[in-house]
Amino acid sequence: MTQDDDDLDSLVRKRIRALRVAQGWSLEELAARAKLSQSTLSRIENGQRRLALDSLVTLARALDTSLDQLVETAGDDVISNPMIDAPHQLMRWPVKADPGLSVVRQRITEPPPDNPARMRAHPGREWLVVLSGTAVLLLGNRRLRVETNQAAEFPTMLPHAIGAEGRPCEILGIFDRDARRGHRPAQET
DSSP: OOHHHHHHHHHHHHHHHHHHHHHTOOHHHHHHHHTOOHHHHHHHHHTSSOOOHHHHHHHHHHTTSOHHHHHOOOOSOOOOOOEEEGGGTEEEEEOTTOTTOEEEEEEEOSOOOSSGGGOBOOSSEEEEEEEESEEEEEETTEEEEEETTOEEEEETTSOEEEEESSSOEEEEEEEOHHHHHHTSOGGGO
8 A cells, every 4th residue: 555545544434534523423313324333343443443335335425425426535636826817897706616716806896787778687506695785686676685695596597686885895796607607798708
């Protein structure tokens, strides 16, 4: 076994124990859910029994996770830098674990549009949190104030627009692939 294999082995054992403890389960409870003996589970967690694939699959199911997540390691690319869109005053980070998602930080200086024709509707979902200031979210026929540290989540098939109230605001949003496409400037589509 190499050092990397030993590190992964130790990580998986710690993760099994941590997930069990996070669920508030005793060794006995997880062993029953996984249809393993309590002593087998104890030896797995303590490194006194080798990690067998069939046991890992069973434990992953019992812990309500996937085998991939149970054995996942942090890659070298843990940190990512934003893509900057200066004309639209936003930064965008892709979510590596789910390429369909993007995290966007945007400074909004203008109020929401007065003309309902400027509201957008498209497939997808959006989630946003106001980092500073107050945002005004136009959602269908509703006008919602979203204040600092408040979040909003909505299906983007509803016509929507966002703007600042009184002074600039800054938001952090999570967009799925469809929502991101719906907000591309005309020159990007």
